Amino acid sequence: MTGQQASTTGRAALLALLAVVPIVAVVGVSLTAAGLQSVGLMPFIGPPQLSANAWTSETGELIRSSVTSVYIAAVSTVLSLVVGFMLAAYVLAMPRMGRIVETLSAATIPIPHVIGAGAIGLLLSDSGFLERLLGMPDAFPALVSGPWFVAVIAEYAWKESAFVALVVLGSISRSVGDLCDAAATLGASAGQRIVRVVLPLAVPSLAVSAAIVFVYTLGSYEAAWLLGPTSPKPLPVRAVRLFTSVDLAARAQAMVTALVSVAVSAAVIIAAILVLRRHRSLR
Template identity: 35%
Template sequence: MFSSARSFLLLAPLLLFMILFVGQGLYRAFSESLHAGDNFLENYEQLFTQGTFWSSLQISVYVAFVSTLLSLIIGLWITRTLFRLFRTDQWKLAAWFPMLIPHFVAAYIIVLFFSPSGWFSAVLESLPLAGTFPVLVNDPLYLGVIITYIWKEVPFVVLMLLPVYQEIDWRMEEVGRSLGAKGFTLFRTVEWPWAGPVTAEVFLILFVFILGAFEVPALLGVTYPAMVPVLAFEWFYQGGWSNRPLAQAMMIVLTFFSVLLSFCLLYAVQRSRRKWMKGGKSNA
């Protein structure tokens, strides 16, 4: 009882901040997204009938999923390969340094290096028998946006997975090898029960963050299809007053989608943890 009350008191400042700022913002956005007439969900119905919204949602989910998946794969590989070197502060600083760079600055660095008039393009054109540099900035596949998020989020993946790998009892790996396990089987039985839940939580954090981020797609994306935050910004500030409720409705839908995904993924993670703990206790 005392432990629960203490935990609630420790979380009270965060909960108060969420209620005053995030909760108030969501309430105002939801109230402004409702129609004043008899059909108060008219703005949502109008939003769901627009092809622009569905194209924007599709490209947003695509960018968020690909960026998150590649960041997790690269970050997991770096962590499990170099976690012993990360015991020293010098290696940790080198791995986590990109997190100090703001996302807008990171996107501008991609422009300097990967744009058609950037550094790599100039080097490629100076070489004999070299072809043209591919379009990676302001391209319809959002490759520049994905590259930006990968090199920005891989250090975060390493930050989250490193404590897990440093706490694993690696004697289990020796036992597995002695029993003939190797390759993916060894990874699945020794590492994944520990790294899997954290990886799923990191996937959720990165996916929701990229899905709602504005600055990188605004600088490196295209005008159509624009990602959801960029489209909402255009409708809210650059369109007529009639588009503002649609912009608010779009962000409410995005928030609802993110909360629903969070609930489902966290429920699956907790269920997997309980199942694994029951299996460990029965084996013990």
């Protein structure tokens, strides 16, 4: 490595450090405070007293909320990846029409989730647009506030699939064209080019997108609160309701719920990093 390269690397590391240190400090202080509050060492009322009561008092409800949140996030992530990859493949295969699809997809990203949740609610509710269009006043399924969180998952999948598509396009659009042309000259069909050329190239961006979408949907509050049933409560809904409860003692349980959400998110991020490292080692 030359002196100029070392200097450039040092500047890049310094700039990254200046950006990372404040984030790590804020997150570290927040998690430390939440941990102390969850075990009674930083109570909202009363003297500090070490206790695991917030962790053990409603273990069953906490497990139900965790399973519900993981279910919503996992299904939403899978649907987002499938739809997003299909959108990206279509844009790459059909450049002219693909530009329109890409523009429409990009236009959905700035829309806040609370507005998207309202639109999905108007579309899928018992007296919504889809029920009126199909003419099923008595047989329309309970998609909003139903037991399977269908409307919640639909909102996340709709919003995040556009994000996945743009990430995939941004990462492989420059290199995939020549490789697909080479595969076509060797007799590969369109489906074979997508499966054997586009998909392997898109694996890193799909892994990163999956981690981002999963973590975001796991901690997102608006859609689950507006479109989901009252029970079981996903982790973010449970945390907010406990924190805003008139019972100040319940805030310790809110911190426990938030910490569980952080732990699940951290596990998913680590898994995504391992997938990326394994993919690089196999190349």
